[in-house]
Amino acid sequence: MGNIFARNKKDITTSLFYYERVLTVNPNDSIAMNNIGANLMQLGRVNDAELYFEKAFSINSSYPNTLYGLAMVNNLKGYHLKAFGYAIEALKKCKPENPVYNNAFELANQVSLKEIKLIDTTEMFNQYSQKLAIESGKIIDVIQDNTVPTPAKLEIAENHARDRHIIRFKKDRLAIPHLMMHELVHLDLTVQCRRKNTNFLFVATKGHKEQFIRNNEPIIQRLNREGLNDNTISDYMNALFNGINSQIYNTPIDLFIEDFLYQSYPSLRPFQFLSLHSLLKEYIDAAKSKKVAEYTPLSIRNANIILSLIHSFQFRDLFGYDMSYLFKAASSQLSFAKEFYDDYLKYQKNDKAIEAHHLIQKWAKKLRIDNYFSLIEENEYHASRLNVENIVHEPNHLIKAEPELANKSQVDYSNEPAGQATVTMYCLSALQHFEGMARSEIQRVGFEIGQLGRHGIDPSNHDKKYMLKSIQGKEFTGLQLLAYMYVAFQFIDPGLDTGLNFKHEFQSAKEIHEKGKN
16 A cells, blocks of 8 residues: 555555654565655655664565665665675665665766766875785886877886886876786786796797687678788788687686676776776677677687687676676676686685686687687796797787887988988998897897887987997987897787887898808
8 A cells, every 4th residue: 555655646645654653563574665765865854764674674675665665765865885886786785676776876886986976086096005015025117108009008017128117007098006916916916926936927839829810811802802912911810819718818817807896896886887898898799799799800809809708707696687698698708707607706805816827728618719819937938948949029917919019100301311321331330240249139129119109209309318238338329229129029920010110211221231241
């Protein structure tokens, strides 16, 4: 009767009379208490409504309507983090067909957007980074860099021949504090693994890339038939290769990281919720894109969808909202994703985050993408690195097949005779320096200049000098460094686009060099 008067007749006063009568018969009727609270909310009596919701909650803490009611009350009172917690619990306690489900999700989204404007995560980040600086023995710099390929990126000191770790981030990404904390946990796991000599580096070589190209020759032929030029096709295949390698490496590790952040930093959860939801929407858009499906090899697309689904399962477990159905995945893809997620849950239950490399290898093998990378124990890698001639990028927690070069904008002196002559002489000097050197030594020079270029090499500033660890006792101008890098990559990978148009100068230098030898 109370529901009839409240819902159908909009007579709140009469409905309250019937609800109160219910409580005289059964003082522990949590549903009646919840309904009284809901009706009081409609009357604008927020504090009174809260009392009934809390009574209902004390009797049954799993009723989603009560949890949602408490979320609404706390939102109206300005307690956004508390409202977020109740909204998430409501999501976890009800099925998608329940009207509360979508309402609770929308409320969680709204209060998260409010809360991230109020929470200052600086102290949280500083405390964690200081702890890791002590444990790793190196300070951590934070640099805003809108050129990085991801919203936030960790560069571990040892992998870049530096005395400090660096986190680079893009300024305008939503919920960036979550992503920066995420990068700190990557470093934390690295420190833990190093203590036990189980830190594995993810290494992609030229051989791995060649295998990838061979396996996906049909898509290259198709792109050729459609009139795309070689550079465009090469860039696209590089993106596919780097993308799937990044995904298979990061997916297992990221699961452990997100669980750690959720459990350890409750005040970070609104940032985490918004950030992961945004990433999932990107994954879903890619999975449903007809364009992506048309031009992505089936094996790569299949692996991409399966690994993305795993993230949706964790989002469901952490925040109660299931987005897996939006992928429109095939039953076989769902089956693989569930199997892999179960693998992770077993590792997580047994606190095996530092053994995530086993999951990387197992999942890659089942997805048939294990031929595109190697996992090498860090000490073993550094002990043998001078003998490894075909590594095409320094190891990091995110490894790409190609080095990030000094300057991706085109450097061209074809219309400047004086500049051409200078570049030719620098190229000749590089050819003379590299004469008789092992390919691995030339790689060291090319990669070191590429790493320097991340911070900017100015070829027009002749006064600024640079030093290289790989070439001791010699000072370089910016233009000289770029010429040396260009020549180095003529030995390493002549087809790579370095952003340097030194082809004519290099040929001239090569002819002079050959004449000199003869």
